[in-house]
Amino acid sequence: MAAPSTPLRLLAVSVIASLTVTGCQTLDDAGRAIGRSDLVNDLASRLDRALTxxxxxxYQLPAGKTATIAQEQEPARSAYTWPGGKLTVTEEATTRCESSGGRTVCTLEPPPATTAKPSVTVFAEAKRQGLVTPPVxxxxxTAAALDPDAVITNSDTTLAGRHATCVDVRQTADDFSACVTTEGALASFTGRVDGKxxxxALTxxxxxxDSTAFELPAGAGVVDRRPAGS
Incomplete structure (x- = not known):
């Protein structure tokens, strides 16, 4: 994953634009919106910058499970590993590996149209597996910042030796908390995503x-669905 792609940049811009419009209401509303805008824009900028x-x-997951996110710039590639599965994105392919009954099968599909970062569908797959991604x-x-009834508080902490800014959101919808490191990596998240x-937490x-982060699991079966010659 080299530079942030247009979709994520547009998402960050839409966050800024939406909150700026909100800040043009009454003075009291403007004060609240501007404060939330500053916080959201800062964290969104960090998450965007981390893609470069x-x-x-x-990461530590519940029940003693773990997950890993790895990304490299030259060549541009990334890998997401979670219990029972792995998703790798390179210039050659998007590879999904799933383990079941002691057997691992990896399916190779064409890479995203741009290797600047994984496509939206790749982020969706990671989210389905319980990995919270920057767009999420x-x-x-953004939704919390635009909710007039939401209560958003921020604090600072240190996770895995890295300074992080945290937000705690209490709202009509699901509450959540998230921390983002100074570099822009997600440091922690607790909440519900798609009802789950x-x-x-970053460990x-x-x-x-490590170059092995992008290799297929040892002994995995391979199903290549890429067009011939790719």
Whole structure:
């Protein structure tokens, strides 16, 4: 994943535009909107900037399970690993691996139209597996910032040795809390996504990636659905 793609940049811009319009209401509303706008824009900018970095992050999930997000710039590629599955995006293919009954099968499909970052469908797949991605966090923050009844508080903390800014959101819809590191990596999240409880916390962050992060699991069966010659 090299530079942020147009979809995520447009999402961040829409966040800014929406909150700016909201801030043009009454003075009291404007004060509230501007404060929320500053917070949302700062965190969205961090998450966007992180898409240009090379790093790997390990997360603790409930029940002692773990997950990893890794991305590299040269060549542009990324990998998401969770219990029982893995999603790898490179210039050659988008690869989904699933393990069941002691057997792992990896399906290779054409890569995203741009290798600048995984496509929206890739983010959706990661979210389905319980991994919260930048667009998900930005979307939740935006909705909360535009909710006049939401109560948003912020704080600072340190996770895995990294400074992070945190927000705690109490609203009519599902409450949630999220922390984002100074670099822009998601440091923690607790809440519900698509009606399902999601919880993760950063346990290790490295500004480098082991090349094995992008390899297929040992002994995995392979189904190649890419067009011939790709």
């Amino acid at each position: 970095l090379t790093y790997s992050a390990d 966090v930005v979307g939740l923050l 409880p999601v919880e993760l 290790r962050y490295r500004e480098a990636v």
